[in-house]
Amino acid sequence: MTPFKTLIALAAMLAAGSARADDGTCSNSSLQGQYAFKAQGANVGVLDATGALHPFASPWLVNGAGYFTFDGNGSLTKVDYMGNGTPSINPAIPLTDDGFRTGQTGTYAVDEDCTGNLVFDVPGGREIHVAFSVISFGQGVFGVVKSEHAPTLPAAILPAGIMCDSGC
Template sequence: MKIKHSRVTAVTAFALFSLSSAAQAGGLCSNATLSGPYGFHGHGEILGLLDSNNKLHPFASPLTLDDVAIVTFDGSGKFTRTDFGMINGLPKGGQTAFNPYQSGTYTVNSDCTGTMKVVYGSGGPVAAGVETDLEIVVSDDGTLIESVVNKAYSPSSGATADGTTCPPNCDQGVQEQFEGKKVLVYGFR
């Protein structure tokens, strides 16, 4: 009986190990990997405006951006976002408090890469319609998100050093990164 029990334990352990390795090789990530709140911080620069040929028309000086946010993922491809940001030492859009008027969509591929699109809604200090597209990598068992801004869209913007202006709706040239960590809630001790 003892030998039979040991054999069952060994076979079970081997099967679990094999399944675990196969699952990792095939990819463990999906939209469901991201669920609940994540604390984000970001830093970067808004460099200028992009024309229809994707040519950068730089501002006289880049605008430095720092941002913190809570992003709450629903596990199905949608999220809400609340942030506070500073641009060149001033609150973004004249903010005096966190801006909860943001939402978006996301996709996580089986290889743990993906995309996010943040959309600002009306009611906040930042103009409605501002959009930010990010390329993301999910790691640390779904508790860490590294991202780079791929595209920043704005309904308006100031002129660049060469006089290029933003017609209604334009893309900004940016160099920004954001990192998000899952908010873990621990009980009282």
Template sequence: MVNALTIRDYAKEIKKMKTRAGFAALSLLFAAGHSFAAGTCDNNSLKGSYSFRVQGANLGLLDSANVFHPFTSPEPFAGIGQYMFDGEGSFTRTDYNVGLGTPAFPPSPVNDQGFRTGVTGTYSVSQDCTGTIVVGLLTTGTQIVLAVSVVDYGQAVFGVIKTEHASAFSSANNTSDLACTGGCDVAVNLSFEAQFNSTRRR
């Protein structure tokens, strides 16, 4: 009787172990599928209205050989505004920028709040949710390129400015030893954040 119970109990334990192993295998398969799906982004991850801010400092100018010509001291810079992404790689932007305590943007149309309007550009987002935003065109003299990371498939965007080319740099703000009258690259240390405007107040 004891031996019979022992064998029966052993058989039950074997069955339980097989069941647990099956559940473990299913869990691994689910996790693998979830891992494969995670991180899938594209241009459509950025679509709609985003409020943004950028802050940091302009550090100096770069000459044609990419040699750094520092300003006497870093020049603080901040900006805020709105992006409207179309989900296909293009956007429009409205912004208000301040440098050294004064408005800092080229003469351009402004809205009734004094924000610059009419800014356009392009963007691209890779499957791993990293991307690039390009503001303006080199052919017009001014272009800013941002390296970005898309958060939660488009709920927010973090970034830094990779390169900035200015058509000119005001002599009043240029304390470097390099003149910038016909266009130059600006050395910057600027961070960028944007937040999706998920609900519309009515």
């Protein structure tokens, strides 16, 4: 079966200082250093290969905070604390003593018009794609999760007739 993607309605705001391009355009170097974020939203269902949404019986709430560290060349790392009313989402990945998830890496690309995309991997096989807009040539970033691919989802939350044998 074609892999499914989890649709997430989640917005994140990132804020920090950074470099400004001399010509008034943005590039990967517009994002350098740590950018804190907070996130609130819900996983609302599973998209099939045609893009049709198969909603969950109840949205899967997500709340979190953390930071991205951008290197100015298209690579990033991420540390976060994500919860859904339980102590931790995906507790098997590396955690700090305070319950923050570590070990997340990824890539990003900033276009000249100061929009861009990033993708990061969460240990355990999850891949998350984010569309973002850079503010004031690197002073801040607003982003929205576009999609998330998980190697599996609990059968109890899957919509009727949906299988995740190749990932969701």
